[in-house]
Amino acid sequence: MSAYRVEVRVMPRAALLDPQGQAVEHALHALGFEDVARVRVGKHLVLEVSAASRDEALARARAMCDRLLANPVTEDYDLAVDGEARR
Amino acid sequence: MKRVAVIVFPGSNCDADALLAARDAGADAYSVWHRDTALKGAEIVILPGGFSYGDYLRSGAIARFSPVMAAVTEHARAGGPVLGICNGFQILCEAGLLPGGLMRNARLRFLSRPAWVRVERTDTPFTGLYESGEILEVPIAHGDGRYVADERTAAELEAHGRVVWRYVRDNPNGSTNAIAGVCNAGRNVVGIMPHPERRTAALVGGQDGARIFHSMEAPHATQHAMDVRAVGDRHLRV
Numbered sequence: 492m493s494a495y496r497v498e499v500r501v502m503p504r505a506a507l508l509d510p511q512g513q514a515v516e517h518a519l520h521a522l523g524f525e526d527v528a529r530v531r532v533g534k535h536l537v538l539e540v541s542a543a544s545r546d547e548a549l550a551r552a553r554a555m556c557d558r559l560l561a562n563p564v565t566e567d568y569d570l571a572v573d574g575e576a577r578r
Numbered sequence: 579m580k581r582v583a584v585i586v587f588p589g590s591n592c593d594a595d596a597l598l599a600a601r602d603a604g605a606d607a608y609s610v611w612h613r614d615t616a617l618k619g620a621e622i623v624i625l626p627g628g629f630s631y632g633d634y635l636r637s638g639a640i641a642r643f644s645p646v647m648a649a650v651t652e653h654a655r656a657g658g659p660v661l662g663i664c665n666g667f668q669i670l671c672e673a674g675l676l677p678g679g680l681m682r683n684a685r686l687r688f689l690s691r692p693a694w695v696r697v698e699r700t701d702t703p704f705t706g707l708y709e710s711g712e713i714l715e716v717p718i719a720h721g722d723g724r725y726v727a728d729e730r731t732a733a734e735l736e737a738h739g740r741v742v743w744r745y746v747r748d749n750p751n752g753s754t755n756a757i758a759g760v761c762n763a764g765r766n767v768v769g770i771m772p773h774p775e776r777r778t779a780a781l782v783g784g785q786d787g788a789r790i791f792h793s794m795e796a797p798h799a800t801q802h803a804m805d806v807r808a809v810g811d812r813h814l815r816v
Contacts, residue, residue: 506728507681507726508681508724508752510682510683510684510686510752511682511686514686559635559639559643560635562636562639562672562679564671564677564678564679564726564727564728565636565679565681565726
């Protein structure tokens with residue numbers, strides 16, 4: 492068994508209004524960053540998962556996302572294990 | 579006299595009001611702690627408002643895995659009436675007992691003020707004593723109150739008359755189709771974002787919410803709202 496560092500990125504679904512992202516975008520514009528658009532705000536979770544392999548760690552983390560960490564109705568997520576990004 | 583279980587989660591803060599509202603309506607209401615696994619003979623379950631688990635991760639996301647939720651789910655699946663108010667509505671959505679979800683208010687601010695809703699459906703266990711189309715004044719108190727559902731789900735809710743209350747005058751949180759409350763396909767599980775338990779007496783500013791609790795006691799009165807308004811010698815309209 493090894494400990495794998497898993498990073499989970501949870502984002503509001505693209506089709507849904509993200510008022511937080513809009514507020515941040517307005518603030519950036521007000522600061523003179525007119526070159527920014529489509530700002531969205533999500534969550535970043537970092538977990539340490541004990542597993543026999545990287546694939547197992549990934550599968551476990553995916554199960555955690557499906558069960559609790561993300562709400563499929565309102566959010567999408569993606570995962571990275573030890574820095575390697577996997578969808 | 580119906581046995582009504584009001585579930586108390588860590589962070590619930592409207593459970594006492596819900597309990598009183600149910601008792602005032604004649605129910606044999608009692609609290610059930612979230613760690614309990616039995617509903618103690620409940621005929622009706624209320625999930626009250628509040629901030630269960632500090633709204634961590636997402637509102638209702640952690641509460642839905644509380645031990646008591648297995649019994650609540652079983653009760654709901656068997657057709658038993660369940661009412662989720664505010665945080666309770668969020669928990670029911672997270673648990674998959676109601677469709678859709680609740681997200682941050684469109685204008686971000688936490689809203690604590692009166693709102694107005696139209697009763698769209700009287701054929702649920704909690705709206706039988708209202709008239710269809712009636713406008714109620716009920717307070718809202720939420721930061722994550724924007725009901726969202728994908729287009730297909732929203733169309734289905736509308737087509738099958740599952741939007742139970744809808745905001746009128748304005749849509750405070752930007753919810754899909756101004757939805758303030760919905761029910762499941764079986765019409766026994768109902769969620770509402772405003773707080774009817776805070777409008778059950780003239781003393782607290784109005785009693786537009788009282789009939790939600792009185793409806794629980796008079797489930798067969800749907801078609802005869804005028805006759806049952808005086809149930810329990812109460813005059814519910816001023």
